Amino acid sequence: MARTARSGRRARSRILKFTLGAMALCVVATIAYAGYVTWQVGHEFSGRRWDLPAQVYATPLELYAGRALAADDLVSELKRLGYREDPRLARPGTYRVALQRVEVSTRGFDFAGDTEPPQLISLGFASGKIATLRGVDGADAAIARLDPLLIGSLFPAHGEDRLIVAPAETPPLLPAALIAIEDRRFADHHGVDLRAMLRAAFVNLSAGEIKQGASTLTQQLVRSYFLSNERSWTRKLHEAFMAVALELCYDKPDLMQAYINEIYLGQDGDRAVHGFGLASQFYFGRPLAELDLHELALLVAVVRGPTYYDPRRHPERALARRNLVLQEMADAKLVSAADAEKAEKRKLDLLSTSRRSATQSAFLSLVRRQLAMDYPMKELERAGLRVLTTFDPGVQAAAERALTTGIAALGANAKELDGAVVVTSPHTGEVNAIVGGRSGDGFNRALDARRPIGSLIKPAIYLTALESGRYTLASVIDDSPIDVKLDNGDVWSPHDYDGEPRGEVPLIRALAESLNLATVRLGLDVGLEPIAKSLGRLGLAQKPKLYPSMLLGALALTPLEVAQIYNTLANGGFRVPLRAVRDVLGEDGQVLQRYSMQIEQAADPAAVYALNHALVQVMERGTGRTARAQLPAGLTVAGKTGTSDDLRDSWFAGFTNEHLAVAWIGYDDDRPTGLTGATGAAKIWVRVVGGLEAGSYRAPAPDSLETVWVDYLTGEPSAARCDDAVALPLPAADARPHRLLQGCAGESFGARLRHLFRSDAP
C-alpha cells in the first residue's frame, strides 16, 4: 500500500495510523455497543416482569336442585361465560340443550384450595327452577359451580392489559400459524432474516411502496417490548441488534411464548389489549385453548394491524385477512384444505359488545376502592393478583335492564334523565351489582353522585322513636302545620307533599304515607342528636349537620351510602360493612387476604322488626303501593320512597329476603325531574326486583312483641274484620288494651257483641 507513495511518508503514515485507530475505535465501539445491547436486553427482559393488572372475577354460579333458575337463564349465563353449544360435549366449556334439560361440561376452577373439578352435569328444569342435578354417573349431586366470570382487570392509566398464558394453555396451532404467517424462517434465523429483508426490499422497490415487511417475530417482540413505534433507520438497526442479542440468550420456544403474551392485539377504550390470552377473552369471551380454527386464525390475522384489521370496526377487512391466513395455514400443511375451507365459511363470531357490559366498570371501581385501602395502586396494577368478588352477573344484568327500560318507560322527556342502582345481599353485606348510569359514560353515580335523600331518612327517625320506648307503631302523632324556629332566627314551615295535613295519625300511617309534618314533630321530639346517632349506627360514615331540615332528608348521600344504611335494616339491625371483594389471591395462587364478613349489632332487633313491618306497609298501603302492584301478589317486600326538594331527586330503597336494592334517578345538572320517589325510582326498583329470584321478606316476630289489630287511620284498637285493620307488632304492655273485645271505627257496642257470636270473630 505504501509502495505507491514516495514522498510525505510521514503524513501518510499519520493518516494510516489515524485510519487504523479510527477503525479500531469503530470495532471497539461496535463491540461495546453489542455488549451494551446484550446487557440491556438481558437486564430488561429478565429483570422487568410484565405488569400484570389484577384480574377480577365474579362470584361463581351455584347450581343445586331447588334453585330458582330457568333453563333460559342458565343458558344465558353459560353464553356469558363463553360456553358453546356442542351436541357431543366434546370438551370443558360446552353444553347441550334438550327439552327441560341442560347438560354442561363445566370448566372447573381452583382458587387457593377452593376447588371445583371440571365435570359433566345434567340439570332438569321444572316451573322456573332447577328440579334435578345429576353427575355424569347419573347419581344426584348436591351442588356444582360454574367457573367465575372474568369481569375485568384493574389496569393502570397507561392502559396496558394482558392475561398471561402458559405453553400448556396455548393451542399448538397458534405458534405454528404465527410462524407460517409472520416469520417462516423463525426456527432457523438468529433474530434477523437477511433473506427476507432482501426480498422485501426488492418487492418494495419494484412496487414503489411498502408492500412487505421483513420483521422476524423476534424483531416484533423487541419492538413491542423495548421500543417506541417510531420508524427510523437507527431504530431499525437498534432493533436488529437487540433481536440478535435476544436470540443469543433465549431459546426459540421461550421467545415464542413471550411473543404470544406480549404482542398488541386490540384496543378497548383506554385499555390496550396485549397477548393472545386476553385477546381471546376480548374478542370471543373464551379461554385461548377453547378457540376454534376460524377464531384462532382471526387473532393471527389481527397481529398485522390491530387497528386496520379491527374485527369490530372493519369486519370485511378482518374477514378477508382471516381467510388469507387460513389459506396460508393450509398451504403450510398446518391444517387440511378441507378444514381451512370449512373455517373460511364461518362468520367472525365475535363476542357482541352488548355482552361485554360497559357498566361492569362501575362495579370494578368499587373493587378498586375497597382494595385501595389495603394495597398500593402499583401492586394492583402490576402484581398479577386475582380478586374474587361478590359480583353477580345475573343480578347486574337485571339491574341494568331495569334502569334503562325503566327510564325509557318514563316517557319522552326522560331523555337526559339518568340514574343508579345498587343491589346487595343484606344478610352477608355483599354487593351484587352496581349500575352507575344508563350508559358507560364513566361517571359512576352509584358511588359518586351525592344527592339529598328526602324521605329515605325517615326510617332512621322512626327507629329512634321505637327504640326510645316512648313510641309504638300505634302511637298517635299530629300531622298538622308546624313552624320551627331555627337558630339563626328564621322560621321553617315544612309542608306535606300533597298539602293536606292529616291531623292525628298513628306512626304506622305517618311512615307508610311519608307524612312530613307528623315526622318533623316526631323527629323534634326524639331529638336530632339521637337520630344522627342512629344513622351512624346504621352505617352512615359522615356526621350529618343537626339542622331540623335534616328530618326531611336535606342530607345528601350516594346510592351506595344509602344501601349501607338500608342493608342494616334489611339485616334485622345487624350492621355488616358492604363489601365487593371476598378474596385476594397472589400470583402464586395462594390467598393473600380474605375479607370475611364483619358483623355488629347496631339496633334493637325488636325495634327493627317493627320498623320493617311498617316498611312492608309502605308497600301495601302507602307510597309504594302503586309500584308494589307490579310485583307478584304473594310477594312481601319492604321499602321506602324518597323525594328531594322541587322533585330534583327520585329515590327508592327496599328489600326482599335475598336482596336489597337502592335506585336513584335524576339529572346530572340537578334540575327538577317532575318525579317523586313513587313515580320515578320506585318503578325502576320494581323492575330490578321483578328481574331477580325474589323471596318474600320475612322475619320471625321477637318474643317481646305481640301482633294485634289496629285501625290504620287512627291507631285505635280494631277487630281483624274491619276495613282499615292492620296487624301491628307492639310491645306486650302496649298490646294489652288491644286484646279486649274490639270493633271497627264508629261501631256500636251492640254490633261488636253480635260479631262476637259470628264465626268470623277474631
Next chain:
Amino acid sequence: MRLPSLRSLRVVRRMARVTATRALVLALLATLAACSTLEGAQRPKEPSRPNGAGSSGSTGAPAPGGGGGAPAQPESPPPSVAAPARPPGATSGATQALLAQSRAARAAGNYAQANATIERALRIAPSDASLWVELGEIELATGNAAQAATLARKALTLASPNDSVAITDAQKLLRAAGGR
C-alpha cells in the same frame, strides 16, 4: 526505510488486536453476565390454577390462627365438638352438603376453608339460623368471641319459635362466647 512504517503498522495492528481482544473479552464477559441473568428470565408464568390445591387444605396441618402453641390438636372450644351432632334444619340438600364440607374442614383444623364454605351455604340460605350458629362456632374456635356472640344473636332473630334445636344451639353459643 520501510521498516519503521511496517513496524508502526505492526504496532498499530498489535495494539488494535490487543484492544480488540480486550474489547471482545469484555463484551463476551458482558454478554455472559447479561445472559447469566436470563436463566430465570421472564417465562410465561405457569398457570396458577391447577396448583396450590392441596397446600392450604387437606394436609391436616393446623391452619394459621388455629392455635397458638398446641401443634397436634387445634385448641377448639366445646361447641365444635358438639356441633356435628346437630341434626339438619330446614335446609336443602345443597346447604347440607356444604355444611358437611365445612365441618370436615373444621375438624381438620382448616378454619379458613370451613368459614368460606359456610359462607357459601349462607348465600344460598341466608335465613337458616343453624348456618349462622355454625359460622359463629367457627369464629369462636378461631378466638373471635365477639363475632361469635353477635352471630348467635343473629341466629336467634332468625330461628322460628318451633326450631328448638337452632335456638338451643344459638343460646349455647352465646353463653360460650361470653355474651350472657
